[in-house]
Amino acid sequence: MVDLVWLIPAFPLAGFLILTFGGRRLGEPGAGWLATGAMAGSFLATVGVFLEMSGRDGHDRRSVTTLFEWVPAGDLTVDVGFLADPLSLTMCLFITGVGALIHLYSIGYMHGDGGFRRFFAYLNLFAFAMLMLVLGDNLLITFLGWEGVGACSYLLISFWFTDEANASAGKKAFITNRIGDWGFMVAIFMTFSTFGSIAYVDVLDTTATGTVATSTATFIAVMLFVGAIGKSAQFPLYLWLPDAMAGPTPVSALIHAATMVTSGIYLLTRVNPIIADAADWVPTLIAWTGAGTALFAATIAVAQRDIKKVLAYSTISQLGYMFLAVGCGAYVAAVFHMVTHAFFKALLFLGSGSVIHGMDGDQDMAHYGGLRRLMPITAGTFVIGWLAIAGVPPFAGFWSKDEILAFAWNENPLLWLVGLVTAVLTAFYMTRLVILTFFGRRRYADPRPDEVEAAWASATAAADAAVAAASAAVDAATADAEARGDDLTALEAVVAARDAHEQAVAARDGILAAAGARPEVEAIALEGAPDVGPVVDGLPEAVSSRADHHPHESPWTMVLPLVVLAALSVLGGLVQLPFAASTRRLEHWLEPTLFGNEVHLSLQGGTLWVLAVVAVAGGAVGILVAVLAYLKRRVDYRVFERPILAEAWRLDRRVADFMGGPGRVGFEATANFDSSVVDGAVNGVATMVRSEAGLLRRFHNGLVRTYAAGIGVGAVGLVVWFLSRTSF
Amino acid sequence: MVVTTSWYLALAAVLFSMGAVGLLVRRNPLIMIMCVELMLNAVNLTFVSLGSDLGDLGGQLSVFFVLVVAASEVVVGLAVIVAIMRRRQGATADDLSVLRG
Numbered sequence: 007m008v009d010l011v012w013l014i015p016a017f018p019l020a021g022f023l024i025l026t027f028g029g030r031r032l033g034e035p036g037a038g039w040l041a042t043g044a045m046a047g048s049f050l051a052t053v054g055v056f057l058e059m060s061g062r063d064g065h066d067r068r069s070v071t072t073l074f075e076w077v078p079a080g081d082l083t084v085d086v087g088f089l090a091d092p093l094s095l096t097m098c099l100f101i102t103g104v105g106a107l108i109h110l111y112s113i114g115y116m117h118g119d120g121g122f123r124r125f126f127a128y129l130n131l132f133a134f135a136m137l138m139l140v141l142g143d144n145l146l147i148t149f150l151g152w153e154g155v156g157a158c159s160y161l162l163i164s165f166w167f168t169d170e171a172n173a174s175a176g177k178k179a180f181i182t183n184r185i186g187d188w189g190f191m192v193a194i195f196m197t198f199s200t201f202g203s204i205a206y207v208d209v210l211d212t213t214a215t216g217t218v219a220t221s222t223a224t225f226i227a228v229m230l231f232v233g234a235i236g237k238s239a240q241f242p243l244y245l246w247l248p249d250a251m252a253g254p255t256p257v258s259a260l261i262h263a264a265t266m267v268t269s270g271i272y273l274l275t276r277v278n279p280i281i282a283d284a285a286d287w288v289p290t291l292i293a294w295t296g297a298g299t300a301l302f303a304a305t306i307a308v309a310q311r312d313i314k315k316v317l318a319y320s321t322i323s324q325l326g327y328m329f330l331a332v333g334c335g336a337y338v339a340a341v342f343h344m345v346t347h348a349f350f351k352a353l354l355f356l357g358s359g360s361v362i363h364g365m366d367g368d369q370d371m372a373h374y375g376g377l378r379r380l381m382p383i384t385a386g387t388f389v390i391g392w393l394a395i396a397g398v399p400p401f402a403g404f405w406s407k408d409e410i411l412a413f414a415w416n417e418n419p420l421l422w423l424v425g426l427v428t429a430v431l432t433a434f435y436m437t438r439l440v441i442l443t444f445f446g447r448r449r450y451a452d453p454r455p456d457e458v459e460a461a462w463a464s465a466t467a468a469a470d471a472a473v474a475a476a477s478a479a480v481d482a483a484t485a486d487a488e489a490r491g492d493d494l495t496a497l498e499a500v501v502a503a504r505d506a507h508e509q510a511v512a513a514r515d516g517i518l519a520a521a522g523a524r525p526e527v528e529a530i531a532l533e534g535a536p537d538v539g540p541v542v543d544g545l546p547e548a549v550s551s552r553a554d555h556h557p558h559e560s561p562w563t564m565v566l567p568l569v570v571l572a573a574l575s576v577l578g579g580l581v582q583l584p585f586a587a588s589t590r591r592l593e594h595w596l597e598p599t600l601f602g603n604e605v606h607l608s609l610q611g612g613t614l615w616v617l618a619v620v621a622v623a624g625g626a627v628g629i630l631v632a633v634l635a636y637l638k639r640r641v642d643y644r645v646f647e648r649p650i651l652a653e654a655w656r657l658d659r660r661v662a663d664f665m666g667g668p669g670r671v672g673f674e675a676t677a678n679f680d681s682s683v684v685d686g687a688v689n690g691v692a693t694m695v696r697s698e699a700g701l702l703r704r705f706h707n708g709l710v711r712t713y714a715a716g717i718g719v720g721a722v723g724l725v726v727w728f729l730s731r732t733s734f
Numbered sequence: 735m736v737v738t739t740s741w742y743l744a745l746a747a748v749l750f751s752m753g754a755v756g757l758l759v760r761r762n763p764l765i766m767i768m769c770v771e772l773m774l775n776a777v778n779l780t781f782v783s784l785g786s787d788l789g790d791l792g793g794q795l796s797v798f799f800v801l802v803v804a805a806s807e808v809v810v811g812l813a814v815i816v817a818i819m820r821r822r823q824g825a826t827a828d829d830l831s832v833l834r835g
Contacts, residue, residue: 708831711766714757 007058008069010051011090014098015141017048018133025127034122038113041126045106045133052098055090064598067092070143070207077146081202089143089206093599096341096592097140097272100348104264105133107567111356112256114564115363125165125254132158136265140272144205145194148273152190152237155266156183162261163253175252182246186236190273193229196222206276213279214601223283230277231292238270238325241299245658247322251314255359258314263321263355264348271328271344275337275599282603293333293417297424300326302655304431308438309651311530312369313358316439319654320395321351323428327410330425335605336413338582338593343406345592346578350394350403353571357388360564361443364557365450371439372530376448380557383565385444387572392440394575396433397625402578408618409584415617416607422617426624433628434646441636442530451553452535453545455527461544462521469514476507529647532639584614742783749776761826763815767808774804 021044025037032040059067072087088094109129116125135154142148157180164176194204200222201209212218234240239247250262261267274281274292281288300323307319324347331340362369364381378385394401397408407429415422453461483503487496527536538545559565583589593604607614635641650656753772760766778797785793818825 706834708834710827710830711758711761718754718758 007054008090009071011055011069011071011088011141012073013051014048014055014088014102015134015137017044017051018130018137020044021130022127022134025123025130032123034117035113037123037126038109038116041130042106042109042113044130045102045109048133048137049099049102049106052095052102056095056099059090059092059095060595067598068207070205072143082198082204084144084146084204086147087143087205088141090141091599092596093272093275093341094140096345096596097268098137100345101133101136101140101265104348104352104571105136105260107570108256108260108264108352108356111259111359111564111567112254114561115256115359116254117561121165125162128158128161128165129256129260132162132261132266136269139269143207144203145197145209146204148276149190149194152233152269153187155261155269156180156187156237159183159250159261159266162257163250165253165257169252172252175246175249179246179250182243183236186233186243186270189229189232189236193226193233196226196229200226210277210279210601213283216283218280218283220283220285223280224285224288227277227281227284227288228291230273230280231288231295234270234273234329235295236270237273238267238329239322240270240295240326240329241302244299244303244322245661248315248318248654248658251312251318255314255355255362258318259352259355259359262318263351267321267325268328268344268348271325271332271340274329274332275340278337278599278603279601281332282601289333289335291333293330293414293421296326296329296331296333297414297421297428298326299323300330300428301424301431302326304428304435306651306654307435308431309647309649311371311652313361313371313374313439313443314355314369316371316435317351317355317358320354320432320435323432324351324395327407327425327428330414330421331410334410334413334417334421335603336410337600337604338590338596339406339409339413341596342582342592343410345581346394346402346406346575349571349574349578350391350401353387353391353568353575354395356564356568356571357384357391360384360560360568361388361557363560363564366555368450371442373450373452373454374443375446375450376444377557378444381444381559383559384568387568388444389440390572390575392436394578396436396629397429397621399622400576400579402575404622405579405582405584408621409582411621412584412607412609412614412617413605415613416605416609426621429621430624430628433625434632437629437632438636438643441632445637446532447534449531449535450555450557451549452531453538453549455529455536457546457549458527458536458538458541460546461538461541462524465517465541465544466514466521469510469517472510473507473514476503476510479503480507530643532636532643739783739787742779746776746779746783749773749779761828763811763818763825763827763830766827767811767815770811771804771808774800 018041021041024040025032059069068089068091070087070089072085074086075083076086077084109126112125112129116122119125132155135151135158137151139148139151139155142151160176160180163179164173167173167176197209198204200218201212203209213223236243247262247267251258253262281292303319303322303326307316307323310316310319324343328340328343328347331337331343360381361374361377361384364377364384365374368374390401394403397404399405411422411425411429414425480500480503483496483500487493487500490496525537582592587594597604609617631641635643635646653659750773753769753774753776756769756772757766760769778800781793781796781800783793785791785796818830822829
């Protein structure tokens, strides 16, 4: 069965090819079922390989299956081969398992979309590339998958490409990832020049013996880290992930939460011997980047109103935890959190997709509220995902996050503190999200701030117009009265017009006074519907039509994956319980791929208990504060939602400003250098040849006798030359 | 008076020079081809005289090659000249300069 490991990526590839080339007749929902079936087949193949592999001893749990020689080039030989070992199989299990569920979900979510078949073709292509990434037995195959998932990410973010914003979000993701890919490529070149091979088996076994120079290992590790922070959206290359939410929600769940963004952690875990051989500051750099990103992204998530943006920043934050774990040498904890995060974050994204689906595409949480009665299954499963990510025992997220925090304490208590603050913030913003979406009063039918403002503005304008009209009527009546020589009826008309004018002025003053005294419309109307007072008739029709809208529970294809993922989010912790060696199943299973580089906790059991209790208490504080602010309204929520946080510390805009301003000058200078110096050199050579040829052209005058003379002179010249060389 | 090989070589040199000068100074294509023939035959004369002087049959053998080449050259050259004359009456070699650069 292990020899059949190629079946795992073959299923989605076949699905992609069928959908692309033969899929005309497969409409909706046939295309979706075919793609889902391909993923299910891939999952079954993975389970088959996993079952055989798990029966083997530790040192036997590695199998390389070479399909064919791909690049035979001198010393460099690259095979298309698959490395089946505990790490790659763990990745494959959740990629294909969660992937199949998300495919199933997409059948319901993409219902009625014009690009239904195209969507599933891309999804299957993505799954193929992702599986190549984790299964490849050398760096180049991994890089192939790495670029493949990047391309699919681009295609799927800008899936609804007719909207300019979606198209540019896709481009942003692709271009930001270029920086990381550059690091990865340099690392591959360096690996080849150091080891003479880029196959993992050769490289890692050589490195594990400790014969590689520290400087070389440091350089390769840093370059791979640059690649990893690009793909896994860590500071400062995280900017693309929030924009990637422009894609359909299943894409966000599959690519931008569960699978692709974890490939950076996979890569660093895979090359753990290189990191172990690198200078000491490399793991520290990784840990602090992760911890810093975790805290940074969590602060932004606190103030976002777009439900998917909250989850996007949350994903960046959770990926930061995984980097923190890798930096602390806790590879098992990183993989553990990767797995549980895949479960609960996919659940949260799919749940948010279900909500968006029920709300007809509205993503603003200010318009949600009270949805738990209308979407009970979505709400129930979402609550489980919330408890899991908030670190409430015994849900999956508690076990993995707690393990990472324990290792952080082991490494440096400051790292632990950052992780703890992040955990508190995580509990806060997720509770905020759940309350705003599923609890409180329904705000969907409320008039929105901009609508209320527009109604006030139009009422004021109407009053002004009435005053102007009445004033004009007074002038007309006065003129009429003068013309008719102060006739009695004309004078009465003037008096009536003046009265009407006074009334209009009074009405306008009333409106202006009401407008001046009106309560400010809250961005999120937690207390009650905004008071629209005298302008209720001026609201657009959209307001009353929204009142007729009834959010509905999603179809079974969308609900079933939610239920399965909720179950996994509850039970996911079982794979790695910290109580005894026998319950640390994941650690035991992964051991052969870690070459003994896994750090072991030097903490006493008592310390671990204290750390766990503090972490749970921190989560409880976060939940409590959010409940007080958003549900009980004892605290003004605007204290937390600072504008600078809502604008993501304005970093994105600064980067955009820089790139549009001074950066652009630099780019243009580069472009000018290219067009003037580089192109100039090339064109200059051509121009020089042209002008030289113009001189030579004169000799070719078309007179045959001149040529004959040339031959004669040449012959004489040759004779003279030969004679001069001859010594008599 | 003994006619030695040098006499033949001198004659060949004179013939070759006449041909070469004729080729350079005359403009009539037909005359130019005749001049080329003169030069070729001057070379033939050196071949046979030196071949006989050195007792080497190779010299006489070369003459046959030169004759064959000269014959085919005349065939092609005359055909070209006839074709040109049909098109342009009284054309000289200097008029035919279409291929100048």
